[in-house]
Amino acid sequence: MDEITEAELDQAVSELxxxxxxxxxxxxxxxxxxxxxxxxxxxxxxxAAAVALLVLPRGPAPTSGRAFVEARQSITLGARGRAVAExxxxxxxxxxxxxxxxxxxxxxxxxxxxxxxxxxVETPGGEVLAQGTCFKVEIEMxxxxxxxxxxxxxxxxxxxxxxEGRVEVKNAKGSLKVSPGEQARFAKGSAPTLxxxxxxxxxxxxxxxxxVPEPPPQPEPPPTEVGQSSPEEVAELRAxxxxxxxxxxxxxxxRKETEGDPVAFPEDLPEDFxxxxxxxxxxxGLEELGLDYEIMSVDCSEYPCIIYGDVENPTxxxxxxxxxxxxxxxxxxxxxxxxxxxxxxxxxxxxxxEKRAFFGVSxxxxxxxxxxxxxxxxxxxxxxxxxxxxxxxxxx
Amino acid sequence: xxxxxxxxxxxxxxxxDAGACRALVRCYERRVFALLGRMxxxxxxxxxxxxxxxxxxxxxxxxxxxxxxxxxxxxxxxxLTIATRHAIDLIRRHGRERPLEAAPTLVAPDxxxxxxMGRALLRTIGKLPAEQQAVFLLRATEDLDYAEIAAxxxxxxxxxxxxxxxxRSTLRRLLAKERS
Numbered sequence: 001m002d003e004i005t006e007a008e009l010d011q012a013v014s015e016l017x018x019x020x021x022x023x024x025x026x027x028x029x030x031x032x033x034x035x036x037x038x039x040x041x042x043x044x045x046x047x048a049a050a051v052a053l054l055v056l057p058r059g060p061a062p063t064s065g066r067a068f069v070e071a072r073q074s075i076t077l078g079a080r081g082r083a084v085a086e087x088x089x090x091x092x093x094x095x096x097x098x099x100x101x102x103x104x105x106x107x108x109x110x111x112x113x114x115x116x117x118x119x120x121v122e123t124p125g126g127e128v129l130a131q132g133t134c135f136k137v138e139i140e141m142x143x144x145x146x147x148x149x150x151x152x153x154x155x156x157x158x159x160x161x162x163x164e165g166r167v168e169v170k171n172a173k174g175s176l177k178v179s180p181g182e183q184a185r186f187a188k189g190s191a192p193t194l195x196x197x198x199x200x201x202x203x204x205x206x207x208x209x210x211x212v213p214e215p216p217p218q219p220e221p222p223p224t225e226v227g228q229s230s231p232e233e234v235a236e237l238r239a240x241x242x243x244x245x246x247x248x249x250x251x252x253x254x255r256k257e258t259e260g261d262p263v264a265f266p267e268d269l270p271e272d273f274x275x276x277x278x279x280x281x282x283x284x285g286l287e288e289l290g291l292d293y294e295i296m297s298v299d300c301s302e303y304p305c306i307i308y309g310d311v312e313n314p315t316x317x318x319x320x321x322x323x324x325x326x327x328x329x330x331x332x333x334x335x336x337x338x339x340x341x342x343x344x345x346x347x348x349x350x351x352x353x354e355k356r357a358f359f360g361v362s363x364x365x366x367x368x369x370x371x372x373x374x375x376x377x378x379x380x381x382x383x384x385x386x387x388x389x390x391x392x393x394x395x396x
Numbered sequence: 397x398x399x400x401x402x403x404x405x406x407x408x409x410x411x412x413d414a415g416a417c418r419a420l421v422r423c424y425e426r427r428v429f430a431l432l433g434r435m436x437x438x439x440x441x442x443x444x445x446x447x448x449x450x451x452x453x454x455x456x457x458x459x460x461x462x463x464x465x466x467x468x469x470x471x472x473x474x475x476l477t478i479a480t481r482h483a484i485d486l487i488r489r490h491g492r493e494r495p496l497e498a499a500p501t502l503v504a505p506d507x508x509x510x511x512x513m514g515r516a517l518l519r520t521i522g523k524l525p526a527e528q529q530a531v532f533l534l535r536a537t538e539d540l541d542y543a544e545i546a547a548x549x550x551x552x553x554x555x556x557x558x559x560x561x562x563x564r565s566t567l568r569r570l571l572a573k574e575r576s
Contacts, residue, residue: 006568015513017518018434
């Protein structure tokens with residue numbers, strides 16, 4: 001036996017054949033990435049929910065809602081109290097075991113707080129943290145510039161009046177504790193300041209001993225019209241539309257690159273590459289090899305035709321042997337092909353198993369134009385993939 | 397050998413930018429396919445190469461935020477490490493399950509013949525144990541140094557040396573047998 005030297009081994013390494021990535025592989029990876037996120041997100045969400053159920057203290061059932069108030073309205077905030085909102089107010093709330101989180105972008109709302117835990121009202125000027133029971137938040141929208149036209153920039157001044165207990169107001173500029181009978185005023189960009197003492201008569205009907213009648217069930221708020229949306233909301237929606245449009249364009253581009261465009265049948269295509277010729281030669285070739293086979297379908301809806309079928313007991317070299325048969329003599333020169341196949345086990349009626357290989361093969365005269373050749377490759381690969389997904393018995 | 401991805405594209409890919417992620421795959425796909433092809437095809441696992449490559453990149457994206465650009469490993473080494481470990485897992489599983497092999501691609505008659513020694517080597521590589529095969533390929537075809545291979549496969553430096561030596565000796569013997 002001749003010795004192989006280290007140098008010869010290195011030479012062989014340099015001649016090692018390398019498998020090449022198929023066209024459009026990067027896009028397939030990116031496409032495969034997306035659906036995976038959802039199971040992960042769902043799993044994490046389910047896990048978080050399960051943990052929350054086990055770990056968090058059991059509180060009252062969570063409640064949330066949103067109201068655009070046209071006439072004074074009393075709103076129950078779960079077990080955490082009640083809000084009485086004046087006409088023109090907008091309020092969003094979520095109450096759960098962790099506390100009550102509210103957002104009041106506009107209008108005047110009186111709050112009566114019950115129970116323990118955080119109770120926070122987010123306003124355009126900052127946060128209001130209830131540490132007591134009754135208080136009122138009023139938001140005044142004012143044109144920033146004197147005599148400015150409608151639609152000009154507006155500022156929101158927030159006025160908090162405390163009737164019982166204590167409230168803390170805070171924003172980026174500072175914080176302030178407000179006691180009963182005091183008022184605090186603040187706005188975005190300016191620290192809260194104490195104002196004149198509030199007159200108790202300001203809100204007699206809101207005092208705790210007076211029970212606020214239960215409001216009739218409220219219909220769902222109507223969809224917000226553009227005119228009712230704040231400039232921030234409109235800007236946010238426009239940004240979302242722009243983002244989605246960008247994603248759609250990217251998706252269309254990606255699909256085009258992955259799926260390719262159909263190619264027209266050449267007018268002078270020889271008969272051996274058309275449906276009848278392909279079926280005849282395939283049958284003859286497979287019979288020549290003595291294989292049990294089935295031609296299941298021939299897809300000639302696009303160029304080139306793809307012939308689908310399966311063969312029994314496939315061996316590694318079945319297609320190589322097929323290429324060498326007499327029936328395939330016509331495809332030995334200037335012919336391109338795409339072959340995809342997978343093996344599977346089939347259980348016979350008598351319970352025994354046999355191995356079969358499902359295949360999809362296209363044959364076409366070699367394409368000289370590199371652009372058309374690349375389009376054909378991409379398109380045929382995509383069609384094969386589609387057909388395999390449809391025929392794959394593992395999917396059925 | 398292809399160069400590394402630039403830092404800016406890497407940073408964008410970390411944030412999930414689709415264009416940057418595509419650029420990352422395109423930058424390394426050839427090396428990943430070559431390595432996986434040489435690991436899996438000699439064992440008749442032709443059909444699993446593409447899936448394995450896809451799985452490699454999905455794992456890369458899942459853990460890309462953990463990769464430290466200023467750390468000891470190059471991005472290419474890190475990606476090839478993921479590919480190698482995945483291939484070793486597949487080979488071990490393949491050995492247990494022995495799934496039906498997919499038929500190979502029909503060879504076009506006008507396809508140029510590949511180098512004889514290269515093809516012979518590819519056949520014999522599949523006869524090595526998976527761990528030796530990985531060490532040999534990472535050193536001989538991917539040019540990783542011993543320390544990088546040791547880190548990639550989580551083995552001692554001495555083990556890298558001994559596996560490489562055994563792999564080369566076995567391959568020389570098997571190639572000589574093929575030639576005769």
